[in-house]
């Protein structure tokens with residue numbers, strides 16, 4: 098049977114970019130495997146026969162930072178690597194390297210202390226690389242999870258689920274997504290269209 102998914106990853110997922118957060122080597126393979134095991138390939142095969150048009154496949158895109166070179170915002174399922182930064186103020190020498198380098202102007206010095214504005218922070222983790230005393234670390238590492246992005250006649254960006262998810266949690270969410278898509282499938286419509294009607298909260302609540 099032909100492939101049932103298109104998995105795109107940015108070059109940073111294999112470590113080739115200065116902005117990249119670490120991604121396990123076998124992560125893309127695990128993504129493909131969870132889709133294979135969801136019953137999606139057999140579902141497509143039964144509906145459309147042996148030769149399934151590429152547009153029918155589920156596309157998953159993973160990027161190692163919010164720059165999103167693999168275009169996770171317009172994939173059926175988009176993943177953006179994330180590190181939620183936390184500062185150990187005891188060891189901070191006040192050099193302001195983090196403030197100067199934050200791509201989103203999410204850091205500032207307030208009364209001699211570096212403060213992160215959470216509403217602006219895209220959890221890219223870049224500040225953890227530039228701190229000379231290594232006092233910025235990730236309080237949580239994982240993935241942001243976007244659902245239902247698409248191009249075409251009615252393009253739109255994927256909707257982001259709240260939170261940051263571990264590799265295993267991402268695989269579990271993808272398995273739920275595939276089940277929801279198959280259960281509510283409408284020919285010619287992408288996953289995002291289906292989820293707009295089913296409700297994105299179902300991805301988190303269904304077991």
Ligand code: SF4
Pocket residue numbers: 107108109110114115116117118160161162163164165166167
């Ligand atoms: S998405 Fe980020 S980590 Fe990946 S290649 Fe682009 S800039 Fe580098």
Ligand code: SF4
Pocket residue numbers: 180182198199200201202203204213217218219220221222223224225
């Ligand atoms: S994680 Fe990224 S956006 Fe957030 S404070 Fe650090 S450098 Fe800025």
Ligand code: SF4
Pocket residue numbers: 184188189190191192193194195196211227228229230231232233
């Ligand atoms: S880069 Fe590190 S040491 Fe310098 S101000 Fe930021 S947290 Fe403090």
